Amino acid sequence: xxxxxxxxxxxxxxxxxxxxxxxxxxxxxxxxxxxxxxxxxxxxxxxxxxxxxxxxxxxxxxxxxxxxxxxxxxxxxxxxxxxxxxxxxxxxxxxxxxxxxxxxxxxxxxxxxxxxxxxxxxxxxxxxxxxxxxxxxxxxxxxxxxxxxxxxxxxxxxxxxxxxxxxxxxxxxxxxxxxxxxxxxxxxxxxxxxxxxxxxxxxxxxxxxxxxxxxxxxxxxxxxxxxxxxxxxxxxxxxxxxxxxxxxxxxxxxxxxxxxxxxxxxxxxxxxxxxxxxxxxxxxxxxxxxxxxxxxxxxxxxxxxxxxxxxxxxxxxxxxxxxxxxxxxxxxxxxxxxxxxxxxxxxxxxxxxxxxxxxxxxxxxx
Numbered sequence: 001x002x003x004x005x006x007x008x009x010x011x012x013x014x015x016x017x018x019x020x021x022x023x024x025x026x027x028x029x030x031x032x033x034x035x036x037x038x039x040x041x042x043x044x045x046x047x048x049x050x051x052x053x054x055x056x057x058x059x060x061x062x063x064x065x066x067x068x069x070x071x072x073x074x075x076x077x078x079x080x081x082x083x084x085x086x087x088x089x090x091x092x093x094x095x096x097x098x099x100x101x102x103x104x105x106x107x108x109x110x111x112x113x114x115x116x117x118x119x120x121x122x123x124x125x126x127x128x129x130x131x132x133x134x135x136x137x138x139x140x141x142x143x144x145x146x147x148x149x150x151x152x153x154x155x156x157x158x159x160x161x162x163x164x165x166x167x168x169x170x171x172x173x174x175x176x177x178x179x180x181x182x183x184x185x186x187x188x189x190x191x192x193x194x195x196x197x198x199x200x201x202x203x204x205x206x207x208x209x210x211x212x213x214x215x216x217x218x219x220x221x222x223x224x225x226x227x228x229x230x231x232x233x234x235x236x237x238x239x240x241x242x243x244x245x246x247x248x249x250x251x252x253x254x255x256x257x258x259x260x261x262x263x264x265x266x267x268x269x270x271x272x273x274x275x276x277x278x279x280x281x282x283x284x285x286x287x288x289x290x291x292x293x294x295x296x297x298x299x300x301x302x303x304x305x306x307x308x309x310x311x312x313x314x315x316x317x318x319x320x321x322x323x324x325x326x327x328x329x330x331x332x333x334x335x336x337x338x339x340x341x342x343x344x345x346x347x348x349x350x351x352x353x354x355x356x357x358x359x360x361x362x363x364x365x366x
Contacts, residue, residue, distance in 0.1 A: 019329060022238055026245025027252055037246045041316045052311060054243060059197055059304045061236035065229035067205030070159045081153075084281060084290035088157050091277045091298040092135045093168055099272060100132030101125075101176045103265035109180070112261050120319045122181035124262055127323025129180070130309050132269060133172045135161045136300035140293060143300065146339045148346075149293035157297055162202060165302075170194050173309070192312065197305050244307060244325050247316035258319075262326040267334060274299035274338045281349075288349035292342035300335050303328045 030037050043053050108121040116124065136143075144154040170191060213221050245252065252259060277298040281291030303324060310320040 018238060019241060019332065022241035023245045023252075023329070026242040026247075027249045029242065030246035030249025031253070033246075034249075037249075040243070041247055041311075052308075052316070055240060055308060055311065056196055058236045058240040058243070059308055060201055062233050062240070062304050063197065063201045064205055065226070065233050066158075067162075067201045068209050068229070069155065069226070070162070070202075070205060070209075071155065072159060072206070081287075081290070083284050084153065084286045084294050085157060085160060087277060087280045087284065087286065088294045088297055089160065089164065091273055091280070092161060093164060093172075095276065096135070096269075096273050096298060097129065097133045097172050097176055100265070100269050101129050101180050103268050103272075104128045105180045107261070107265045112264075115261065116258060120258065123314065123319025124258075124323045125181045126177045126314065127306075127310050127318075127320035128262070128265060128269075128327070129176045130173055130313075130320065131266070131301050131303065131306040131324050131327045133169055133176070134165065134302035134305045134309075136297055136302055140297050140300065143296040143335055143339055144293035146336075147292035147296070147342045148289055149296075150287075150289040153290050154293040154297075157294060161297065162198065165305075166194065166198055166202075169198075169305070197308055240304075240307075241328065244316070244321075244328075247311075248322050248325055251317065251319070251322050258322070259326055259329075262323050263330050266327055266330055270299045270331075270334050270338070278342070278345075285351050286349075288342075288346050291349060292339075292346075295342060296335065296338060299338055300331055301327055303331065 040054060041052060104125040108116065108125045113121055140154060140158055143149075144151065209221070212225060216225070274295045278291060278295040281294055286294070306324045306327065307321065310318065310324045314320040
């Protein structure tokens with residue numbers, strides 16, 4: 001029996017192409033209009049917050065559609081099969097940030113140090129740690145769909161991660177960045193980032209979801225309201241990428257080797273965490289439609305929050321911001337490869353109900 005290939009939208013299928021186009025447009029804009037880009041990046045909520053208003057608005061437009069989908073009542077149903085959720089939490093919060101700190105320390109502070117220097121090594125290290133400390137949210141629904149994942153369980157995994165992120169993101173970033181680099185991490189910008197990019201959209205999503213479902217019904221909410229948000233999210237994502245690359249125009253054009261070097265530990269991190277999660281799911285006999293989204297959540301990142309936090313802490317043209325932007329570049333093609341591996345190995349998760357041993361038949365192909 002073959003796995004049916006799941007179709008995705010035109011935008012999701014060609015996301016890497018759009019990212020490259022936005023990168024080129026942003027670099028051109030940054031080179032041609034440097035003064036305008038500088039003024040735009042100085043347009044903050046306040047000196048203490050370091051949160052850029054245009055970026056904050058665009059990130060809100062990307063995050064809110066994901067937050068409004070969260071049904072917190074579904075978390076109570078997870079008790080019937082909690083193993084997949086426990087594994088996801090374990091890898092995301094007890095392994096992922098610390099393993100990324102190790103890979104970043106190994107490559108930037110040692111192997112790549114002669115090529116980038118101490119200052120940039122600290123910046124890049126801080127950027128990849130910020131990236132790893134924020135598990136993926138919105139894009140996980142795309143990855144889950146491609147691997148025939150359980151949508152309800154995926155929603156619960158994302159919801160729980162968002163709730164944990166409220167409390168764990170800022171302390172983990174401060175602890176790891178301060179511990180493995182010479183950079184200081186002021187806590188107030190981190191707190192502002194959590195409030196603006198997690199607490200407020202999460203609250204807005206919960207309130208608006210409750211009101212809309214109560215007044216218009218589930219069918220209208222799912223079939224009429226949510227589809228309206230999709231083009232808004234896409235437009236915001238594309239515009240934000242243009243703005244990000246305009247701020248990084250000088251770094252990218254003069255330090256292209258650095259972009260390639262930054263990608264190395266990020267790639268290793270993605271495959272390490274997805275493999276670990278996937279193996280743990282298999283070891284504890286978790287069904288494939290839960291195991292595959294769990295592995296994908298552990299591998300990908302909430303890059304909107306990571307980019308915003310890096311900018312708030314160190315500025316839009318910093319090495320830390322560049323590292324988070326590189327994470328955006330490599331994520332889509334890499335995650336598609338992880339999806340394919342999950343589909344090819346679905347037969348590994350066909351456990352016999354009596355022997356509780358996997359049926360290792362012929363690997364299914366797409």
